[in-house]
């Protein structure tokens with residue numbers, strides 16, 4: 001997750017006053033070579049392994065601090081570095097966002113999981129200088145049907161965004177696809193979902209958060225072009241209620257303002273000539 005940049009700051013900083021000869025609006029999302037994508041997939045597979053270990057460890061009575069220890073151990077065993085730890089002072093290797101927490105929940109020994117909790121885990125790792133970033137949502141035991149629908153709708157929105165990761169598409173074609181994925185999920189699940197305002201995905205490579213910011217909704221056909229090797233972290237966040245959030249006094253944890261539950265799914269994905277390539281799959 002990145003928070004969206006102030007629109008004025010963004011356009012002033014990134015757009016020249018006049019279009020330059022020979023490069024009229026030809027901005028492209030940074031391209032990685034096939035070898036670099038393979039290197040990113042190594043980091044991504046380690047993230048996938050850490051997330052699977054966290055899922056396996058999550059149970060009633062387990063603290064989110066214990067889940068953080070599980071993720072960090074898997075990453076270090078795989079000769080990776082947890083990218084979240086120390087990022088702008090962030091104190092852990094995962095974000096654990098339970099129930100009305102949307103993203104950036106800080107793991108704690110005081111936070112004990114219980115049956116029916118809706119848990120989102122976000123994790124990142126660096127291997128050989130390359131980043132992987134991925135998030136999953138799951139229940140502790142069985143979820144009630146609306147929570148199950150919320151998580152499924154969020155995953156389906158992510159998958160719709162992934163399908164738009166093809167060369168020639170533009171940035172907001174992906175945003176639009178995510179939004180259409182959410183609207184299709186609303187039809188399928190027979191209820192409304194809130195698309196969280198102010199947060200979205202991002203470019204990723206040798207840093208976790210790179211340009212461009214990827215909104216989870218909006219009109220198509222704008223922004224830089226995707227080419228073969230362009231990589232984005234695609235990460236929709238949906239709620240059962242409001243689109244509004246606030247940050248707790250810990251200065252990290254993002255919660256819904258109405259207490260409604262939220263879900264978050266994320267993959268790091270490359271556009272390639274053979275179609276979308278998910279870089280955060282287990283190997």
Ligand code: MF3
Nearest residue numbers: 001002084087090122124133
């Ligand atoms: N990985 C998150 C994202 O999806 C960002 C985590 S912020 C951190 O982009 F501080 F926790 F690292």
Ligand code: CO
Nearest residue numbers: 001133233235
């Ligand atoms: Co991310």
